[in-house]
Every structure is written in C-alpha cells, then in structure tokens.
Amino acid sequence: MAMSSPQQQTPLNARHRAAGARMIDFSGWDMPLHYGSQLREHAAVRSACGVFDVSHMGLVDVTGDDAEAYLRRLLANDVARLEDGQALYSCMLNADGGVLDDLIVYRLRQGRYRCVVNAANRDSDQDWMRQQLCGFNADLRLRDDLGLLAVQGPQAEGILAGLIESDLCDAIRSLAPFHCLERGAWLVGRTGYTGEDGFEVAVPAAQLAGLWQGLMDAGVAPCGLGARDSLRLEAGMHLYGQDMDAQTSPLVSRLGWTVAWQPTGRDFIGRQALATEREAGPDRNLYGLVLGERGMLRQGQQVTLTERDGSGSVTSGGYSPQLGCSIGLARLPLEPGEWVTVQSRDRQLPARVVRPPFVRQGRVLVSTGQGNADAETDQCFP
Amino acid sequence: MSELPNELRYAVSHEWARLDDDGLITVGITDHAQEALGDLVFVETPSLDSDVEAGDACAVVESVKAASDIFAPVSGVVVDANGRLTDEPELVNTDPYGDGWIMRIKPEDPDLIEDLMSAEDYEHMLAEEEDD
Numbered sequence: 001m002a003m004s005s006p007q008q009q010t011p012l013n014a015r016h017r018a019a020g021a022r023m024i025d026f027s028g029w030d031m032p033l034h035y036g037s038q039l040r041e042h043a044a045v046r047s048a049c050g051v052f053d054v055s056h057m058g059l060v061d062v063t064g065d066d067a068e069a070y071l072r073r074l075l076a077n078d079v080a081r082l083e084d085g086q087a088l089y090s091c092m093l094n095a096d097g098g099v100l101d102d103l104i105v106y107r108l109r110q111g112r113y114r115c116v117v118n119a120a121n122r123d124s125d126q127d128w129m130r131q132q133l134c135g136f137n138a139d140l141r142l143r144d145d146l147g148l149l150a151v152q153g154p155q156a157e158g159i160l161a162g163l164i165e166s167d168l169c170d171a172i173r174s175l176a177p178f179h180c181l182e183r184g185a186w187l188v189g190r191t192g193y194t195g196e197d198g199f200e201v202a203v204p205a206a207q208l209a210g211l212w213q214g215l216m217d218a219g220v221a222p223c224g225l226g227a228r229d230s231l232r233l234e235a236g237m238h239l240y241g242q243d244m245d246a247q248t249s250p251l252v253s254r255l256g257w258t259v260a261w262q263p264t265g266r267d268f269i270g271r272q273a274l275a276t277e278r279e280a281g282p283d284r285n286l287y288g289l290v291l292g293e294r295g296m297l298r299q300g301q302q303v304t305l306t307e308r309d310g311s312g313s314v315t316s317g318g319y320s321p322q323l324g325c326s327i328g329l330a331r332l333p334l335e336p337g338e339w340v341t342v343q344s345r346d347r348q349l350p351a352r353v354v355r356p357p358f359v360r361q362g363r364v365l366v367s368t369g370q371g372n373a374d375a376e377t378d379q380c381f382p
Numbered sequence: 383m384s385e386l387p388n389e390l391r392y393a394v395s396h397e398w399a400r401l402d403d404d405g406l407i408t409v410g411i412t413d414h415a416q417e418a419l420g421d422l423v424f425v426e427t428p429s430l431d432s433d434v435e436a437g438d439a440c441a442v443v444e445s446v447k448a449a450s451d452i453f454a455p456v457s458g459v460v461v462d463a464n465g466r467l468t469d470e471p472e473l474v475n476t477d478p479y480g481d482g483w484i485m486r487i488k489p490e491d492p493d494l495i496e497d498l499m500s501a502e503d504y505e506h507m508l509a510e511e512e513d514d
Contacts, residue, residue, distance in 0.1 A: 037421055038420055038446045294444075296444050
C-alpha cells in the first residue's frame with residue numbers, strides 16, 4: 001500500500017518491533033496491534049496488569065489567566081467543577097452540537113490545564129482550539145516532548161508504585177480515581193480506557209523507554225490497540241469516529257451525562273444547538289448489544305427492531321473475551337425492545353439489547369442468557 | 383517469517399492442502415493466514431457430505447479482527463470436519479498445520495492437488511503481496 005505521508009512513530013517503536021508486535025497504521029501512526037495474542041493481552045489487563053503505549057494521543061496544555069474561561073467556552077462539560085489535581089471527561093462540540101472529539105482534561109493548578117485528545121484528531125483539534133482562542137488570554141502548547149503510557153489492571157497500583165521513587169509511591173497508592181499528581185515533568189492520572197483500575201502516565205520522551213522497561217521487568221504485559229479496543233468496548237466506552245462524530249451529538253450517543261447544563265449562563269460551544277435538540281427530544285441513543293449465538297457484531301451492520309418498526313446500525317462491535325461472545329454498541333430508536341436482529345453477512349442474528357457497560361473491574365454486568373437481564377444491567381451506568 | 387512446510391500445497395486464498403495415504407485431502411489455513419487474522423474466536427466448519435467445487439466458500443473463520451471465508455482448494459466431497467475447533471478455535475492459531483486442520487475432502491481426482499502452489503511459489507506470492 002502506498003503511504004500518502006510518512007507514518008509517525010512513538011519513541012517506543014523499536015521496542016514494540018523487538019517485542020514481536022504486529023504493527024498497523026492507526027490514523028497515520030505506526031502502532032502495535034498485538035504482541036502475539038490480543039486475547040492474552042485482554043486477559044492480562046482484566047486479571048493482572050498490562051501497559052499500552054498511547055504516546056500517539058495528543059497532549060495539549062492550556063495555560064494563562066483565561067485558561068478556565070476558555071475551556072468553559074470550549075467544552076460541553078464544565079471545568080469549573082475541577083479542583084487542582086482532578087480530571088474530567090468531556091466532549092468538544094461544534095456549533096451544531098456535533099462531537100469534534102472526546103477528551104480528558106486535567107486541572108494541574110489554577111490557570112494550567114492539560115487536555116488528552118484522540119490521535120486521529122490531533123491536528124484538527126489544535127486548529128479548532130486555536131480558532132476559539134480569540135478574545136481569551138490563554139496559550140496552547142502541544143506537548144509532543146512527552147510520551148504517554150496507560151498502565152491498567154487490578155495490579156497496576158502495586159506495580160507502578162513499586163517502580164517509582166518513594167515519595168511519589170505513597171501518593172500514587174492514595175490517588176483517587178480521576179485525580180492526578182504532578183512531579184516535575186511527570187503527570188500520573190488515575191484514569192484509563194479499560195474498565196479496570198489503572199493509571200495514565202505522561203513522562204518526557206527520553207524517559208519513556210526506561211519506564212516501559214521497568215514495567216516489562218515487573219512482568220507487565222505489553223498490550224496493543226486490539227486489546228485496547230476489546231477492553232474499552234466491554235467497558236462500554238466510546239470510540240471517537242465510530243460511536244460518535246461531528247454529525248452526532250452527545251444526546252444520541254449516551255453521553256448526555258457529560259453535558260453540564262448548569263449554570264445556565266455558561267455559553268459553551270454547541271449549547272444552543274444541543275438545547276434545541278433536547279427540547280425536541282432526541283429519537284435515538286446508543287444501546288449495548290449481546291449476540292446470543294456464534295457470529296460477530298461489526299461496525300456498520302444493519303440492526304432491525306423486532307418488536308416494532310425501526311432500524312439502526314452497529315457503531316462498534318467485536319468479540320468479548322469476558323462474555324465469550326460478541327458484543328457491540330448500536331445507535332437505535334429509543335425503547336428498542338429487548339431483542340433486535342442484526343444483519344451479519346448473509347445471516348440474520350438475534351441480539352439482546354442491554355445497557356452498557358458489559359464488564360467493569362473484571363465483573364460481567366449483563367446477562368448473556370435467555371433470561372431477564374434488566375435487574376442486573378440497570379444499576380451501573382452513570 | 384511464517385512457517386511453510388515443503389510437503390504441503392498452497393492456494394492463493396491461503397489454504398494449505400495435503401494428500402494423505404488414504405486418498406483424502408486435509409485442508410487448513412496457513413501460518414501466514416492465521417497470523418494475519420489474529421486470535422480466532424469462532425470457526426464454522428463445513429457441512430459433512432457436501433459437494434464442493436474448487437474455489438467454493440465452505441467454512442468461515444472469525445477472528446478478533448475479521449471474518450474470513452475458507453475456500454475449498456480442490457473439488458470433491460467434504461467427508462470430515464475438525465469438531466475440536468468448535469470449542470478450541472485457537473488451535474488454528476497455535477497449530478495451523480496440525481491440530482488446527484479444518485476439513486478433509488475426498489477429491490474428484492487426487493491429482494487435482496498438483497494444481498495448487500508449491501511452498502516455494504506460495505512464499506514468492508507472499509513476498510509479492512508484501513511489496514504491494
């Protein structure tokens with residue numbers, strides 16, 4: 001295949017290759033898909049600990065006297081809710097209420113924030129963010145001097161704390177979810193994209209290999225984008241570009257909870273369009289699907305309601321190692337009923353509609369059998 | 383580099399075939415194919431006693447990444463399918479030329495296997511695909 005532009009690499013590229021990674025192109029980045037077995041990597045994160053090189057994600061620092069005011073205009077969630085050392089998940093919308101990206105924003109201290117954005121949107125996000133700077137006393141800086149590792153799994157805390165000097169070690173152990181701590185150029189956040197406990201650690205590029213090697217020596221499994229996708233899907237987390245994009249709003253993507261409507265005076269970009277949409281009442285949303293029989297849910301498959309007229313499509317699908325069958329997310333009309341039919345190649349497959357997430361902290365939260373799933377699936381979504 | 387036993391014959395669609403002493407042809411997918419697919423999670427083996435033409439899609443392997451048809455490399459009748467793959471699809475990954483075999487075909491003519499590629503030709507084809 002001819003490449004239109006040279007692929008970008010993270011500082012760990014040679015290490016991935018030496019570890020036997022199968023590499024793929026991901027949004028112009030040469031990234032590991034797996035290191036031999038996606039299923040083994042998935043299992044390592046659910047039962048022990050795995051590490052992902054996510055240095056392809058964009059780290060954008062926002063600083064200045066108006067940094068908070070700027071981000072309160074830029075993002076649908078409200079950074080005024082944050083204390084120093086706290087993080088927030090938010091969508092960044094266009095004026096029509098479409099999702100330009102989803103991101104994590106850390107408040108490092110007053111007037112200093114860091115956004116972690118999707119690799120695919122690094123350039124477009126920066127352009128957009130720069131355009132919106134007008135009138136604000138704030139600066140943007142892409143931190144491509146840093147690398148980012150996601151250390152995930154029930155053993156992540158002990159292993160990471162064991163690798164890091166003692167004063168930081170206790171701080172890491174007591175770090176609450178969605179909190180972060182900064183030491184020099186290091187930023188450790190208790191966040192992730194797997195549904196397990198874990199940390200995302202930003203370090204200077206030159207120190208990335210040392211941290212990676214320390215994790216390898218501690219027996220942490222190197223994990224690729226394949227496991228990252230199956231883990232996030234089980235956790236019911238969205239993938240930008242599949243589950244939502246610039247044409248879909250948070251309200252039809254089960255992300256209404258990330259929109260901060262209060263205070264009413266905060267005029268974030270997309271608010272007006274979103275308010276109009278909310279007023280009219282969105283007629284679709286994202287639902288979880290569990291395939292009862294053998295077969296696979298894949299992005300783009302058509303879904304037909306069985307209890308009444310209506311259809312939709314699978315936005316993300318794949319195999320769930322934890323459930324032992326295929327699961328997916330699909331955008332469907334509201335109240336789709338308990339069963340739908342999915343068109344998979346030349347077959348019509350019955351799928352059960354559930355409320356994501358499917359798995360959290362190693363525990364299956366949805367029913368895969370024929371019984372009534374409602375009782376156990378309703379409790380966990382924010 | 384993937385493994386390519388010399389005694390097997392190979393199809394462009396990445397199946398391997400072996401003419402056994404009993405006159406049946408055992409079929410599986412190559413090491414290269416399983417590696418490209420990634421971990422297999424389902425294998426749908428062909429129906430027994432079905433007539434197949436060379437090039438017919440007669441089985442499906444589904445991996446974490448994609449579903450892929452398995453094509454009959456020779457014409458004949460499917461007389462056996464590897465039942466272990468129902469519960470252990472990973473055998474195709476771990477032992478593609480052994481326990482991961484997919485089906486056995488009673489060929490219309492055992493010489494049909496000669497229409498398939500040698501290991502050397504298949505390796506050459508893979509090298510060309512790599513260059514594309």
